[in-house]
Amino acid sequence: MPARKQPRSVAREIALLSLSQIKGNPEKLEAVELDELMLAAVRALNGEIHDALEDAASEVSRAEDQLLRSETLAVNVKSARTMVQDALTLTRAAINRLGHVVELPEFLQLTRQHEVRGFALDILTTLRRRNEQIKETIEQSLVDWQYHRLPRLDRDILRIAVAEILFLETPYKVAINEAVELAKRYSDEDGHRFINGVLRRVTDRMRTEGSPE
Structure with a gap:
């Protein structure tokens, strides 16, 4: 059995995973029940599992093709191994x-x-209502990246953290730490470092501009 987690940590995770599945305007979102959020989150995870396994099968098939073409060429063996x-x-x-x-x-x-x-619905409704301001805040803190080119999960983790900081009165450190933990759980090896860096720049900019924590 997993260790007990704080309600807001669980809410962030459900909001992150259900974000791509739950549709509707903010007023309609307020009527969404918890079991609907959970179902959406599980569906999102199942979709990612299916995609990952399909990609893995494709890579194995490509490796087999490389080996069948020539088992004597080192370059083919090395490529297949990769x-x-x-x-x-x-x-x-x-x-x-x-x-x-x-x-x-x-x-x-x-x-x-x-x-x-x-709290999950607070996050989702805030993301719907304040999308442009959240997007602009993130874009101002990206270095060598474009907002629309970010991996979806990384972008959504950033959106949730910025929404919390700007509109849900979450302290900077808490929002950043929670975002980093989500990235460790759902992003790739470098995702949590990237997200930490972007959010540090967001909060540094806010401090410079005199925004209260």
Whole structure:
């Protein structure tokens, strides 16, 4: 059984995962029930698992083709080995996502569900209502990246953190630490460092401009 998590941590995770699945204007979002949010989150994770396994199978198939073309050329063997390693990485990612699917309902059962629902919906409605301001704040702190080119999960983790800082009265340090933990859980190896750097620049800019914490 996973360790107990704070309601807001669980809410952030559910908001992150359900964001691409839950549609509608802010007023309609306020009527969404917790089980709908959980179903959307699980569907999002299942979709990522399916995509990762399909990509892994494709890499294995490409590796087999390379070996069949010529087992004597070192370059083909090396290329095939790289493809197999990529397939293993994708498979590990799928297994990790599967673990999250199993853990998330347990986390929910171990915490105060009304608080989870309330904060998750606060995040989702804020993202809908304040999307342009949140986007602009992130864009101002990107270095050598364009907002629309960011991986979806990284972008959404940043959006949630900035929404919390700007509109939900979450202290800078808490928002950054929670975003980094989400990135460690759902992004790639460098994702949490990238997100930490962007959010540090966001908060540095806010301090410089005199925005209160």
